[in-house]
Amino acid sequence: MEGSIKFLIIALLIPIIYGELFTKNEEDDIMAFVDNVMNCRHIPGMNLAIVKGNKTWTRGFGFADMKSQREATNDTVFAIGSLGKAFTMTLLGIFIQNTNYTWNTKLNEIKGLNLQFIDEKVTREATIADLLAHRTGLSSVNDYGFIAGYPEGTDRKFLSKRTKYIPKSTEFRESFIYNNMMYMLIGYITELLGIESWEHLITSRVLEPLGMTSSKVLLSSTDVLEDNVAKPYIMPGDQLKDGHYDIYKMTPLEPAGAIMSSANDMAQWMRFNLRNGTTDDGHQLIANHLLQEAFQEHNSFRYDGAFVSQAKPKYPIDDLTKAYGYGWFISSYRDFRRIWHSGGLFSYISLIWLYPDEQIGVFANVNGPGTVAAPGYALRTILSYASDILLGQTPWLDFETACSYPSPWVNNTKYSGPETINFTNDRIDDFIGTYGNVLLPDITLSVKERGQDDRYLWLEMNRIKGELLPTAKVNDFQFRMTEPWEYAIERVLGENIVLMYQVNFTRSNNGFVEAFTMSLSGKDIMLYRKNLRFMDTDDVSSSTSKRGSFLFVVLFLISASVLN
Incomplete structure (x- = not known):
């Protein structure tokens, strides 16, 4: 009463x-x-x-x-x-207020978490606060996996074991890298608690x-x-x-x-x-x-x-x-x-x-x-x-x-973009197949026809789809995302220029295509191999990513256009 x-x-x-x-x-x-x-x-x-x-x-x-x-x-x-x-x-705060944990608790002190990162300093020193404040320095390239859709069975525990493959974009605690994957990990911590x-x-x-x-x-x-x-x-x-x-x-x-x-x-x-x-x-x-x-x-x-x-x-x-x-x-x-x-x-x-x-x-x-x-x-x-x-x-x-708005205070700049050059490639059948990466969903390449004598290479990462456009080099292409429209439009600069993603294939000594690299988020170049699948459990750390600078200037321009 x-x-x-x-x-x-x-x-x-x-x-x-x-x-x-x-x-x-x-x-x-x-x-x-x-x-x-x-x-x-x-x-x-x-x-x-x-x-x-x-x-x-x-x-x-x-x-x-x-x-x-x-x-x-x-x-x-x-x-x-x-x-x-x-x-x-807030959910995490509700749990830690009744424990010895704080926002500044190190991740390696949380029972059952066992996270590893590509940077040993992040593995050793990262705290809950670092995840919450987007200051790990790790790439946000996982966004492509979330947009594409991960395979059935990919839960938060499963993906938490792949954190060691997330590329490093900047130094730990030195900049702001907005990272959805880190909040997925926060969600996983609440599940453990x-x-x-x-x-x-x-x-x-x-x-x-x-x-x-x-x-x-x-x-x-x-x-x-x-x-x-x-x-x-x-x-x-x-x-x-x-x-x-x-x-x-x-x-x-x-x-x-x-x-x-x-x-x-x-x-x-x-x-x-x-x-x-x-x-x-x-x-x-x-x-x-x-x-x-x-x-x-x-x-x-x-x-x-x-x-x-x-x-x-x-x-x-x-x-x-x-x-x-x-x-x-x-x-x-x-x-x-x-x-x-x-x-x-x-x-x-x-x-x-x-x-x-x-x-x-x-x-x-x-x-x-x-x-x-x-x-x-x-x-x-x-x-x-x-x-x-x-x-x-x-x-x-x-x-x-x-x-x-934002006009008349800021005029929207229209970018003309590079001149489009149409190339042909009569060896596109060489690249057909399914390729895998330990951090992102598998990619399947197939050949489609637009009409008589118009065959082209088509890329599918589950929901992410588009055409691979030939370049002057037989093993190099540019990926133009077209599906889903809701995400492809976000790959447009000033709603005028479609960004291309560089794709470079490698061949074995006998000439067979065995892998390709694909430029995605910022400086990250993801490596896909024919003998690998995302759901494989073996440690294949050499198959994650390389570092590069493709798209850096273009992505910087996108950020600048948003800031203004």
């Missing part, structure tokens, strides 16, 4: 008020602003959640299903992508205690077709069309970004973080000091002190991101302290901004159009406009600039 009375008192002390957050004019302005941005940016559906103190405002806009005209509501579920990293960090699957733990220990009743883990591609879910859309031409549903199974990457949620549930999540880990019913789910550490700068960016930033005098206002914490970017907006994160899972793009000192949170996500820039710009302009009203600032964006 005493416990029931205590619960009632706490509940009464923290009432959640829906509405009353804006004046009628402010609400009308925000609604009109969102409608305008969705129209000019070709956004099919959107969720928007705003909290300030104990007041909450949530809305759905547009369509969750364009064919049936099912409207998006504040209970419609969207995939939130990498916003899920903070959920996984919780003695259950991450999927069950994130639901029972985080989502349910927060009252996030609509939220769930994206487990299967068919999940995006359920009645309460916003379907994904793409825009390969001038019309929106259904996205490719079969690409939404991310096993075993789920801890890095496979949570689905609604506007109402994300309002719960924002309040939880703004209240320093306290739920709506007054329960301290994660120790305050652990969450406050997550909100601090742990990996500073070395791009003139800012990353993904805009500053005066080029822009009307300052929006500066200077570091990464644990599952959160650390920044300031118009001199207000802000923590934030973005999330992208193909057509689903999300953005969350929290202002801890003002007890303000703004969240939005969309289900299309799947292009590189438009949805991200849409969310950034909407969250900027809503933040200005909440912070008592004069909005720096209007209907026109919200649609042109």
Whole structure:
């Protein structure tokens, strides 16, 4: 009885008020602003959640299903992508607060983990914090495996045994290398501590205690077709069309970004973080000091002190991101302290901004159009406009600039790219076969026909597919990814130039093709061999990767275009 009375008192002390957050004019302005941005940016559906103190405002806009005209509501579920990293960090914090572990515990001190890395110093010194802050220096090349889809049976325990093959991109703790694989490992650590699957733990220990009743883990591609879910859309031409549903199974990457949620549930999540880990019913789910550490700068960016930033005098206002914490970017907006994160899972793009000192949170996500820039710009302009009203600032964006952003302050540069030269190769049959790598899924090469006397070499890494284009050398090709469209479009610079991936075959002394190297992420050149399969268990460390510099300049240009 005493416990029931205590619960009632706490509940009464923290009432959640829906509405009353804006004046009628402010609400009308925000609604009109969102409608305008969705129209000019070709956004099919959107969720928007705003909290300030104990007041909450949530809305759905547009369509969750364009064919049936099912409207998006504040209970419609969207995939939130990498916003899920903070959920996984919170889950781990819930476990370590009752152990002798801390954020700074070395990985080799965690019972049952037994990770090895290509750099002995990383194996010896890396901590939980290094994984959370993206400062291991290890390559993010595993993303290609997650996008392509790993073979059946590839769980987090299995993939954790392959960490010793992840190439090294930079020195340990010297830079920021955003790495989804590291958050998969964080998820695996929670499984070791919780003695259950991450999927069950994130639901029972985080989502349910927060009252996030609509939220769930994206487990299967068919999940995006359920009645309460916003379907994904793409825009390969001038019309929106259904996205490719079969690409939404991310096993075993789920801890890095496979949570689905609604506007109402994300309002719960924002309040939880703004209240320093306290739920709506007054329960301290994660120790305050652990969450406050997550909100601090742990990996500073070395791009003139800012990353993904805009500053005066080029822009009307300052929006500066200077570091990464644990599952959160650390920044300031118009001199207000802000923590934030973005999330992208193909057509689903999300953005969350929290202002801890003002007890303000703004969240939005969309289900299309799947292009590189438009949805991200849409969310950034909407969250900027809503933040200005909440912070008592004069909005720096209007209907026109919200649609042109980042213009007129920054002009989008159009790259002409290298001249295309068509070569022929009459020995493409030599390369047919299946090749394997210990870190990424197997690749199958086959010959296809486009018509009479037009045969070409086709590459398939499960869901990743495309053509191998001949070059002047018989054993050298360039891979042009065409499937899935949702990922291939991300390989486009300024949505104008398709990036090519260099592929170089090697032959045995008797002339038979036995292997090839493929340039993928940054400087990483992955080696594929005919006598190897990904699911092989033998130690084949010589078959992982080489170092190179192909694509370095082009990828640097991509980063520069994002920063501006």
